[in-house]
Amino acid sequence: MTDRRDDGERAAGPAPVVAFDHISKTYANGTVALRDVSFSIPARTIHAICGENGAGKSTLMKILFGLEGPTAGQVLLDGQPVSTATRDFAGRHGIGMVHQHFSLIPTLSVTENIILGHEPKKGVLIDRAAARAKVEALSQRYGLAVDPDAITGRLPVAAQQKVEILKALSRDTRVLILDEPTAVLSPPEINELFSRLRDLRDHGITILFISHKLNEVRSLAESVTVLRAGQVAGAARLADVPDNMIMQMVMGRPVEITRREPRQVTGEPLLVMSGVSLASRDPADRLRDIDLVIHPGEIVGVAGVDGSGQRGLVSLVTGAARPGAGSISFDGEDMAAASTERWRARGMAHLPSDRFTQGGVPALTLIENAIAGTDGDRRFQRGPFLRGGAISEAVAGMVEDYSVRALSIGERLDSLSGGNVQKLIAARELATEPRFLIADQPTRGIDVAAAAFIHKRIVDAAERGAAVLLVTADLDELLRLSDRVVVMFGGQITAVLANEAHLTPERLGPFMLGLEDMP
Amino acid sequence: MNRAFLAGLVRLAITLAVIGAVLLAVLIPFALPHEHPGTVIAAFLLGPLSSLRHLGNVAEYATPIAFTGLAATVVFRSGLFNLGIESGVFLGGLAATTAALLLLSFGPFTPFVAIVVGAVVGSISCIVPGELRLRWEAPEMVTSLVLNFAILYAGVFFLNYYLRDPAAGSLMSYRIPADAKLDRLLAGTRLNSGAIVALVACLAGGVWLYFTRSGLNLRIVGQGPVFASHLGLPSRRIIMQAQIVGGMIAGMAGAIQVLGLYPRFSWTQLPGLGWTGIIIAILARENPFYVVPAALFLGYLQVGGDFLARDIGIPSEVVGLITAAIMLAVTATAIFQHPAVLRLIRRIRQVEAAR
Numbered sequence: 010m011t012d013r014r015d016d017g018e019r020a021a022g023p024a025p026v027v028a029f030d031h032i033s034k035t036y037a038n039g040t041v042a043l044r045d046v047s048f049s050i051p052a053r054t055i056h057a058i059c060g061e062n063g064a065g066k067s068t069l070m071k072i073l074f075g076l077e078g079p080t081a082g083q084v085l086l087d088g089q090p091v092s093t094a095t096r097d098f099a100g101r102h103g104i105g106m107v108h109q110h111f112s113l114i115p116t117l118s119v120t121e122n123i124i125l126g127h128e129p130k131k132g133v134l135i136d137r138a139a140a141r142a143k144v145e146a147l148s149q150r151y152g153l154a155v156d157p158d159a160i161t162g163r164l165p166v167a168a169q170q171k172v173e174i175l176k177a178l179s180r181d182t183r184v185l186i187l188d189e190p191t192a193v194l195s196p197p198e199i200n201e202l203f204s205r206l207r208d209l210r211d212h213g214i215t216i217l218f219i220s221h222k223l224n225e226v227r228s229l230a231e232s233v234t235v236l237r238a239g240q241v242a243g244a245a246r247l248a249d250v251p252d253n254m255i256m257q258m259v260m261g262r263p264v265e266i267t268r269r270e271p272r273q274v275t276g277e278p279l280l281v282m283s284g285v286s287l288a289s290r291d292p293a294d295r296l297r298d299i300d301l302v303i304h305p306g307e308i309v310g311v312a313g314v315d316g317s318g319q320r321g322l323v324s325l326v327t328g329a330a331r332p333g334a335g336s337i338s339f340d341g342e343d344m345a346a347a348s349t350e351r352w353r354a355r356g357m358a359h360l361p362s363d364r365f366t367q368g369g370v371p372a373l374t375l376i377e378n379a380i381a382g383t384d385g386d387r388r389f390q391r392g393p394f395l396r397g398g399a400i401s402e403a404v405a406g407m408v409e410d411y412s413v414r415a416l417s418i419g420e421r422l423d424s425l426s427g428g429n430v431q432k433l434i435a436a437r438e439l440a441t442e443p444r445f446l447i448a449d450q451p452t453r454g455i456d457v458a459a460a461a462f463i464h465k466r467i468v469d470a471a472e473r474g475a476a477v478l479l480v481t482a483d484l485d486e487l488l489r490l491s492d493r494v495v496v497m498f499g500g501q502i503t504a505v506l507a508n509e510a511h512l513t514p515e516r517l518g519p520f521m522l523g524l525e526d527m528p
Numbered sequence: 529m530n531r532a533f534l535a536g537l538v539r540l541a542i543t544l545a546v547i548g549a550v551l552l553a554v555l556i557p558f559a560l561p562h563e564h565p566g567t568v569i570a571a572f573l574l575g576p577l578s579s580l581r582h583l584g585n586v587a588e589y590a591t592p593i594a595f596t597g598l599a600a601t602v603v604f605r606s607g608l609f610n611l612g613i614e615s616g617v618f619l620g621g622l623a624a625t626t627a628a629l630l631l632l633s634f635g636p637f638t639p640f641v642a643i644v645v646g647a648v649v650g651s652i653s654c655i656v657p658g659e660l661r662l663r664w665e666a667p668e669m670v671t672s673l674v675l676n677f678a679i680l681y682a683g684v685f686f687l688n689y690y691l692r693d694p695a696a697g698s699l700m701s702y703r704i705p706a707d708a709k710l711d712r713l714l715a716g717t718r719l720n721s722g723a724i725v726a727l728v729a730c731l732a733g734g735v736w737l738y739f740t741r742s743g744l745n746l747r748i749v750g751q752g753p754v755f756a757s758h759l760g761l762p763s764r765r766i767i768m769q770a771q772i773v774g775g776m777i778a779g780m781a782g783a784i785q786v787l788g789l790y791p792r793f794s795w796t797q798l799p800g801l802g803w804t805g806i807i808i809a810i811l812a813r814e815n816p817f818y819v820v821p822a823a824l825f826l827g828y829l830q831v832g833g834d835f836l837a838r839d840i841g842i843p844s845e846v847v848g849l850i851t852a853a854i855m856l857a858v859t860a861t862a863i864f865q866h867p868a869v870l871r872l873i874r875r876i877r878q879v880e881a882a883r
C-alpha cells in the first residue's frame with residue numbers, strides 16, 4: 010500500500026497519461042453537461058469515475074474518445090495537448106472504449122465486429138485469415154476467451170461484453186475506458202472481468218472505470234474522481250476514504266439504504282405457472298417444467314447467471330411468447346395464450362431490461378415516450394385527440410418525481426443519459442398502478458439515490474397488493490427487496506428460498522452456477 | 529414539440545439550400561454559352577414568381593404531388609417501404625373516370641362520388657403488399673414494385689376494352705362528363721379545387737400524426753416496433769390502417785388529377801406522381817406539415833423548367849436532368865447525418881470559437 014502512495018507522489022515526474030484541462034461541454038440543445046473539469050490519471054492505474062445519473066461521466070469519456078468535442082478546454086495525453094476531433098483520433102492514440110450501450114453489430118461475426126474500421130487488407134479485400142489470427146492472438150494475450158466465428162448477437166451478454174473489450178483493446182490500446190461494464194453481468198462474471206482488468210493493468214494499460222456500485226469501485230480501482238452536475242465534486246485515493254464519504258461526494262447528501270423486512274404471504278396466489286415449458290430458437294430462452302406462484306403483495310426475486318432462462322420466463326408472463334406445455338393463470342383466468350394487450354388489460358406492467366428497443370423510442374420526445382401505451386386514458390385524451398396541456402403537466406410531474414434530469418420534456422429520449430432513460434421508463438410503467446409488476450433489471454445503470462427511489466416504488470406497488478416478479482443480476486438488490494428468491498439455471502428453477510437474514514450472495518452462488526440443487 | 533418542429537424547419541431549409549446549390553451547378557453550364565447567362569438563371573428562378581398566373585401554375589403542379597407526398601409519408605411512417613402509391617395514383621384516376629362515365633350523375637356531388645370511388649379502388653395497390661408482408665413476410669418493396677406493373681397492364685387492358693373512345697385517335701377514354709370535373713380556381717391555369725383538398729389533407733394528416741392518439745401509435749409502431757409490442761399495441765392493425773389510408777390518398781391524387789386537369793383518361797404509363805411523392809416525403813422528413821412547402825418547391829422548379837424550355841429554348845430534357853440532380857441531393861442529405869461531416873462541422877465551429 011505504502012509504496013503505491015509513493016507512486017502517486019512521484020507523479021510530478023512523468024506526465025500523467027491522461028489529463029483533462031478545464032473541459033466544458035454544452036450540447037447542441039443547450040444542455041450543459043460539463044463545466045470546467047480538470048483532473049489527471051497516472052499511468053498503469055485503474056481510476057474510477059463516479060457520479061449520479063446525468064453527472065456527465067459518459068460525456069467526459071466520449072470527449073476523451075473523440076466522439077464529442079469539448080466546448081472549451083483540452084485533453085492532454087502524456088502531457089501534450091491533443092485535438093480529439095481529428096480523424097481516427099482514438100485509434101491512433103491507443104484509446105479504447107466499451108460503451109454504456111452495446112455498440113456491436115449483432116449480425117456480424119465476432120471477428121468482423123472486432124476488426125470493423127481497421128480491417129487488415131489484402132489489396133482491396135479484407136484479409137480474413139489475418140483478421141481471424143489477430144482476434145485469436147488478442148484473445149490469447151489478454152486471457153479473454155471468445156469464439157472468433159460466432160455470430161455476435163447469438164452470444165450470451167457476458168460473452169458479448171468480452172467481445173466489446175477485445176474490440177476496445179484491438180488497436181495497441183494504452184488507455185481503456187469502461188462505461189458501466191458490469192451493469193449486465195452477474196457476480197461471478199464480474200469477478201472474472203475484474204481479474205482480467207487487473208491483468209490488463211499489469212500489462213501496462215491505464216483503465217478508466219465508471220460504475221454506480223461502490224463495492225465494485227472499491228474492489229477494482231485505486232483512486233476515484235467524483236462528478237456532480239458536470240463539475241468535479243471531489244477526488245480521493247480509495248484507501249483513504251470511507252464509503253459514506255464517497256456517497257456524500259456523489260450525492261451531495263447521505264443516502265440511506267435498508268433491507269426490506271421479508272413477508273410471509275399466504276392465501277390465494279395471483280399468478281400460477283405449473284409445468285410450463287418453452288421452446289425457443291435461442292437455447293438461453295428455453296424453459297423446462299417451471300412451477301411458480303406469486304401472491305398478491307409478494308415480491309419474488311429471480312436470481313441466475315444471465316441466459317439461464319430469465320428472458321423466456323419474462324416473455325411468457327408478458328404475452329411475448331406462448332408456452333409449449335403447462336398452464337399459466339392470473340387471478341384465476343387462463344392466460345397461457347394471452348397477448349400482451351390482454352396481459353396489460355389485466356394490470357400487468359413491465360420494466361424491460363432493454364431500455365432503448367423495448368423501453369422506448371429514442372427519436373420520440375420524453376412526452377411521447379412517457380404517455381405511450383396509455384390508450385383510452387381520459388386524463389390524456391379527449392376523443393381521438395391528445396390533451397397537450399394535461400399531458401405536459403402529468404409528464405412534468407413524472408420527471409419531477411423520479412428526478413429525471415432533462416433539459417425539457419419536449420426533448421428527444423436519446424438526449425438523456427442512460428440512467429435517466431431508465432428512470433423515465435420506470436415512471437411510465439409504475440404510473441399505471443399495476444396488479445402484476447415485472448421488474449427486469451429495474452435499476453441497471455441507475456445511481457444509488459434513484460435506485461433507492463425506484464425500490465421504494467416497487468415495494469409500494471407490492472404493498473398495494475401487486476404481485477411482483479423481480480429479475481435482477483444485482484444480488485444486493487434481490488436480497489434487499491424479495492420475499493422469496495427463486496434461482497434459475499439452464500432453463501429450470503433449481504431452488505426456491507425464503508429470503509431470511511442468513512441468505513447471502515455467497516449462499517446463492519452455487520445454485521446460480523448449477524453446482525447445487527434444491528435444498 | 530415546438531423545439532422539434534423548429535429543428536425540423538431548419539433541416540428543411542438546409543436541404544432546400546443544398547438543392548438550390550445543386551440546381552445552379554446544373555444550370556450554369558447551360559446558361560454560360562447564352563448571350564446573357566443572367567437572364568437564363570433569372571428566368572428559371574424568378575419566372576415562376578413573376579405573376580399570379582405563374583404562381584397558379586406552381587400550385588397546379590404541387591397539387592398531385594402534395595397528395596402523393598402525404599400518401600408516402602403515411603405509408604412510410606408505419607415502417608413499411610410500400611411503393612404501391614405509384615400504381616395507386618393510376619388506379620385512382622382510372623376508377624374515378626370509370627365512375628364518372630358509368631354511374632348516374634349526382635349533380636354537384638358527382639366529382640365527390642368519383643373521387644371516393646377512386647380513393648377506395650386506389651387503396652388496393654397499397655393494401656395488397658401490406659397484407660402480403662404482414663401475413664407471409666413477403667418484402668413489401670418487391671411485391672409493391674411488381675404489383676405496380678401488374679396494375680398498370682390490367683388497367684390499360686380495361687381502358688382498351690371498356691372505356692376506349694373509338695372516335696378518338698389514340699388510346700383514351702370517352703370524354704369525362706362536365707359535371708364530374710373539378711372547378712377551376714384561376715383563369716389561365718388548370719389550378720382546381722383539388723388544391724384546396726390537398727392543403728386540407730396535409731394539415732389534417734399533420735394533426736393526425738402529431739396530435740391524436742392513433743397518430744402517436746402509428747409513429748411508435750413505425751419507429752419502435754419492439755417497443756410497440758412491449759406496450760401491447762395492435763401493431764398489425766395499425767400498420768394495415770396506414771396502408772389503407774396511404775393508398776386512399778394516392779387514389780385521391782389520381783382521381784383529382786384526372787378530373788381536375790384532363791378531358792379524358794389517357795394514362796398508358798405509370799404517371800410517376802408516386803415516385804415524386806416519395807421524394808417529397810423524404811424532403812419533408814415524413815412530416816405532413818412540411819409536405820406542403822416541399823410540394824410547392826418542386827412545383828416551382830417544374831414551372832421554372834417550363835420557362836427555360838419556352839422562353840430560352842433550353843431543351844426540356846434539362847428539366848429532367850435537374851430533377852435527377854435533385855433526387856441525388858435529396859438522398860444525399862443523409863450526408864448531413866454522416867459522422868465525418870458532423871465532425872467536420874464541429875471542427876469548423878471550434879475554429880470559429882477559438883477566434
Ligand SMILES: Nc1ncnc2c1ncn2[C@@H]1O[C@H](COP(=O)(O)OP(=O)(O)OP(=O)(O)O)[C@@H](O)[C@H]1O
Pocket residue numbers: 036037038040041042060061062063064065066067068069109414415416423424425426427428429454456
Ligand atoms: N446527445 C445529447 N444531446 C443532448 N444532451 C445530452 C446528450 N447526451 C447527454 N446529454 C445530457 O448531458 C448530461 C450528461 O449526460 P451523460 O450521459 O454524460 O451522463 P452520465 O453521467 O453518463 O449519466 P448515467 O449515469 O445516467 O449514464 C445529461 O444531462 C444528459 O441529458
Ligand SMILES: [Mg+2]
Pocket residue numbers: 066067068109188426427428
Ligand atoms: Mg453514462
